[in-house]
Amino acid sequence: MKNSRRNFLKIAGISAVGLGIKPVLNTFASPDEHAEQSKPGFAKNENVLTGKRWGMVIDTRKFKSPEDLEPIVEACHSIHNVPHHKVKNHEIKWIWEEEYEHAFTDSENEYINDRLKHLPFLVLCNHCDDPPCVRACPTKATFKREDGIVMMDFHRCIGCRFCMAACPYGSRSFNFRDPRPAIEHQNPDFPTRMKGVVEKCNFCAERLAVGKMPKCVEASNGAIAFGDLDDPESTVRKLLKENYTIRRKPSLGTHPSVFYIV
Amino acid sequence: MNDKSKIVIGLIIFFVIITSPFWYNMGKAVSVPEPKLSDKAKAAKVCVESKEYMKTNHMHILDIWRNEVVRKGNRTYTNSMGKEYNISLSSGEESCLGCHGDKAEFCDKCHTYASVEPYCWDCHINPKEKK
Numbered sequence: 569m570k571n572s573r574r575n576f577l578k579i580a581g582i583s584a585v586g587l588g589i590k591p592v593l594n595t596f597a598s599p600d601e602h603a604e605q606s607k608p609g610f611a612k613n614e615n616v617l618t619g620k621r622w623g624m625v626i627d628t629r630k631f632k633s634p635e636d637l638e639p640i641v642e643a644c645h646s647i648h649n650v651p652h653h654k655v656k657n658h659e660i661k662w663i664w665e666e667e668y669e670h671a672f673t674d675s676e677n678e679y680i681n682d683r684l685k686h687l688p689f690l691v692l693c694n695h696c697d698d699p700p701c702v703r704a705c706p707t708k709a710t711f712k713r714e715d716g717i718v719m720m721d722f723h724r725c726i727g728c729r730f731c732m733a734a735c736p737y738g739s740r741s742f743n744f745r746d747p748r749p750a751i752e753h754q755n756p757d758f759p760t761r762m763k764g765v766v767e768k769c770n771f772c773a774e775r776l777a778v779g780k781m782p783k784c785v786e787a788s789n790g791a792i793a794f795g796d797l798d799d800p801e802s803t804v805r806k807l808l809k810e811n812y813t814i815r816r817k818p819s820l821g822t823h824p825s826v827f828y829i830v
Numbered sequence: 831m832n833d834k835s836k837i838v839i840g841l842i843i844f845f846v847i848i849t850s851p852f853w854y855n856m857g858k859a860v861s862v863p864e865p866k867l868s869d870k871a872k873a874a875k876v877c878v879e880s881k882e883y884m885k886t887n888h889m890h891i892l893d894i895w896r897n898e899v900v901r902k903g904n905r906t907y908t909n910s911m912g913k914e915y916n917i918s919l920s921s922g923e924e925s926c927l928g929c930h931g932d933k934a935e936f937c938d939k940c941h942t943y944a945s946v947e948p949y950c951w952d953c954h955i956n957p958k959e960k961k
Contacts, residue, residue, distance in 0.1 A: 610904035
């Protein structure tokens, strides 16, 4: 058989049409094959607590001595598997006690009244509206959620500690050691951390997701209120309206979401 | 070719050394391990998706799940058949480990065989190992 250029082009053309028709047939055939299957999806729990900007009001008038704060700190640290390291340099803290002079450096006053001078303040991550730690994080392990909570994705943290340098409140701790041996009673429902990640308070995001208030609020006997700062009818907004409140280092422009009634 | 015998002996020694891993492991071949299902998992018959899908894609689905939970706060998964599941690796009955209770028999068996070392358990707590 003699192959002319004409014949070759004819066969090539028919082959091209043949190859092209298969994907077309596939697209028409596919809807029937997976007709009963729907696309997998994700949703929040039914009883989730939602807000636009979660905030906290701490009534310091209800605390008299450091002993009043201990059960609150202990409640938080025990459910979140926060280790108790013996060496101070390795200390991990989510919520802790601080004196006025150190917590409110903006409003320094050498002749402050005795009550404030010796009053124990409960300090924690302020879940700032404009969080500097989020801007500092190079891996987006720290991020601000839609409801205002400044969260950490421990999976993503590479332990660079930029966020610790950026946070003006010292709210973040670094795991210099493996935390597991230093946890007395592990709570199996919350993960521990591993060596080399930063951690901090998460406003009990895991409890809000199932309709519970943060643990410190529960343990405070009404001294701590939690709610949506964006909702004028919320308990926190009512407390803020009726009482004089202060925030930590407001001049830095981070807009903390934790308020103190003094 | 006066050194023929030396060369041949050298070649034989070389060949034996190079194939020594095969000689060492001869007769010790292990079959691919089958993950052992717990009674609960056996009774349920299906996981959150089909068995075939989970076999090939469980690591992918776990990765999506952790991002949904941590970053978006979504804790309910609706699978391709429209059934809803609670998203959790190890806490409570409605979690991966709630059904696949024995981590050593279910996860580790294949992971060890395939020399895969996922770091899930550096942080997440296997309820059975809890102290």
